[in-house]
Amino acid sequence: GVIDKQLVGQPENDKTTQLAAHTADGAGEHMNTNTGLPINDDQNSLKAGDRGPTLLEDFILREKITHFDHERIPERVVHARGSGAHGVFQVYEPLEEYTKAGFLNDPKRETPVFVRFSTVAGSRGSSDLARDVRGFAVRFYTPEGNFDLVGNNMPVFFIQDAIKFPDLIHAVKPEPDNEIPQAASAHDTFWDFISLMPESAHMVMWAMSDRALPRSYRMMEGFGVHTFRLINAEGKASFVKFHWKPLLGVHSVAWDEAQNISGKDPDFHRRDLWDAIESGAFPEWELGLQIIPEEDEFKYEFDLLDPTKLVPEELVPVQRVGKLTLNRNPDNFFAETEQIAFHLGHIVPGIDFSNDPLLQGRLFSYTDTQLTRLGGPNFQEIPINRPIVPVYNNQRDGFMRQTINKGKTSYSPNSLGNNDPQQVKEAEGGFVSYRERIEARKERLRNKSFFDHFSQARLFFNSQSDPEKNHIVDALTFELGKVKTVAIRERMLGILAQIDKGLATQVAYGLGLHLPTDLPTNQSIPADGDPV
Numbered sequence: 001g002v003i004d005k006q007l008v009g010q011p012e013n014d015k016t017t018q019l020a021a022h023t024a025d026g027a028g029e030h031m032n033t034n035t036g037l038p039i040n041d042d043q044n045s046l047k048a049g050d051r052g053p054t055l056l057e058d059f060i061l062r063e064k065i066t067h068f069d070h071e072r073i074p075e076r077v078v079h080a081r082g083s084g085a086h087g088v089f090q091v092y093e094p095l096e097e098y099t100k101a102g103f104l105n106d107p108k109r110e111t112p113v114f115v116r117f118s119t120v121a122g123s124r125g126s127s128d129l130a131r132d133v134r135g136f137a138v139r140f141y142t143p144e145g146n147f148d149l150v151g152n153n154m155p156v157f158f159i160q161d162a163i164k165f166p167d168l169i170h171a172v173k174p175e176p177d178n179e180i181p182q183a184a185s186a187h188d189t190f191w192d193f194i195s196l197m198p199e200s201a202h203m204v205m206w207a208m209s210d211r212a213l214p215r216s217y218r219m220m221e222g223f224g225v226h227t228f229r230l231i232n233a234e235g236k237a238s239f240v241k242f243h244w245k246p247l248l249g250v251h252s253v254a255w256d257e258a259q260n261i262s263g264k265d266p267d268f269h270r271r272d273l274w275d276a277i278e279s280g281a282f283p284e285w286e287l288g289l290q291i292i293p294e295e296d297e298f299k300y301e302f303d304l305l306d307p308t309k310l311v312p313e314e315l316v317p318v319q320r321v322g323k324l325t326l327n328r329n330p331d332n333f334f335a336e337t338e339q340i341a342f343h344l345g346h347i348v349p350g351i352d353f354s355n356d357p358l359l360q361g362r363l364f365s366y367t368d369t370q371l372t373r374l375g376g377p378n379f380q381e382i383p384i385n386r387p388i389v390p391v392y393n394n395q396r397d398g399f400m401r402q403t404i405n406k407g408k409t410s411y412s413p414n415s416l417g418n419n420d421p422q423q424v425k426e427a428e429g430g431f432v433s434y435r436e437r438i439e440a441r442k443e444r445l446r447n448k449s450f451f452d453h454f455s456q457a458r459l460f461f462n463s464q465s466d467p468e469k470n471h472i473v474d475a476l477t478f479e480l481g482k483v484k485t486v487a488i489r490e491r492m493l494g495i496l497a498q499i500d501k502g503l504a505t506q507v508a509y510g511l512g513l514h515l516p517t518d519l520p521t522n523q524s525i526p527a528d529g530d531p532v
């Protein structure tokens with residue numbers, strides 16, 4: 001009686017059926033211990049006499065308390081606070097011209113998905129409406145394996161190279177001596193770092209805009225940020241940027257509303273997503289693609305591999321190719337939303353990486369952190385992480401191994417086994433990395449094509465309406481107003497002046513400071529590539 005009860009009334013697909021096999025529902029069942037012993041009294045510990053002491057012998061008490069003592073796992077080092085939901089994805093038309101990915105080619109196929117939205121800086125219990133970037137991570141459960149599109153609600157990022165990620169996060173997280181402030185970027189260490197990293201200028205404009213205060217997770221855009229590759233059946237590649245376009249439109253709250261809401265209902269976004277799905281108002285997004293032919297790699301003024309740049313939609317329109325619908329809340333927050341382990345390295349045939357140096361570093365980071373967060377090498381066996389296809393390979397053992405592998409051999413080649421898994425030829429669906437030609441010197445540097453930090457920041461500011469521009473001015477004035485070190489405020493004014501003089505002047509006025517007079521021009525990294 002422990003399985004399958006939840007399936008009634010739920011959308012059925014390969015993933016929900018698989019998850020149902022792991023669900024437990026105790027309603028009407030007998031209570032027992034983890035070894036199956038029926039429990040007669042769950043209210044009283046075993047005592048010597050009516051008034052104690054409690055006996056060490058009480059294994060029922062010990063089992064219950066031991067399990068409780070170990071209920072917590074480390075929260076995610078970033079994106080700790082999140083909310084998830086199940087759903088489906090369906091492509092409108094086959095995209096065979098660009099990709100052989102199965103889920104992008106069969107309009108009849110409903111691909112099960114799990115989505116997790118998150119804030120970045122706050123801890124697990126922080127407020128939903130902090131001024132922050134939002135994570136928008138989507139897992140597609142396909143017969144060719146799990147594909148994760150681990151994106152954000154902003155199309156660019158703060159840094160160009162993964163080697164700066166620990167610095168960025170150390171700067172934005174609460175300060176190490178007093179663990180203040182919770183879930184806010186308005187403090188010295190964040191702005192100190194930002195003011196010394198001109199490459200963050202574009203992303204900072206997004207983070208200070210209304211985009212950082214979404215009205216609802218249902219009303220956010222999503223972006224894969226990096227340039228990826230699509231590969232078709234002939235092996236031809238195109239570059240691609242992934243987008244999610246919410247069918248409810250993009251909406252934000254104002255800063256004073258955000259502060260009010262954070263005080264009164266820190267679960268504002270979580271509750272909104274949950275209630276919408278419970279009431280049948282299923283949130284929907286269209287998947288958008290910006291496809292760039294490989295021949296056009298060097299056509300633009302920015303580098304396609306630079307994650308602080310977007311590809312303007314006027315240059316490459318976004319084609320809407322399919323729809324994502326979230327239609328079911330998780331049964332258990334921990335087992336699903338908390339235990340899911342996204343990774344942009346989870347790809348399927350027909351999709352591949354680019355050489356974006358931020359992307360390349362992420363390929364290492366996610367599995368590495370999950371080994372600790374989820375307690376060892378078997379976290380892909382957790383129900384929410386299992387692919388919908390069975391897994392056969394020669395990996396074995398480790399903490400919490402669930403699979404009982406049969407046979408004498410777990411190595412290849414071998415002459416003893418008779419039911420070993422075999423490699424899959426490319427033509428039969430085996431994954432082969434894109435055969436990109438690389439001829440290069442091994443060097444630790446940044447290409448000059450990454451050096452223009454302000455043009456797109458300015459483009460973004462100029463794309464805003466007057467009220468939106470005012471919100472950016474107010475946000476910067478508020479945030480920098482919390483910075484105690486005057487030199488940091490002044491250095492930020494220098495950065496802002498390179499984006500837009502008017503913007504910098506207004507923020508300076510709000511802060512009661514003068515604009516620095518010796519402003520550099522729109523180039524703050526010298527041509528030899530050393531950051532300022």
Ligand code: HEM
Binds near residue numbers: 162
């Ligand atoms: C988690 C997005 C850059 C390391 C996440 C999550 C998202 C995300 C959405 C939450 C996943 C979830 O809900 O479970 C992004 C985007 C990036 C970016 C869009 C830049 C374009 C990086 C970089 C690194 C990194 C450069 C490290 C080099 C991590 C780690 C986690 C994480 C360690 C926690 C994963 C876990 O514990 O499961 N990221 N991230 N991220 N990200 Fe990133």
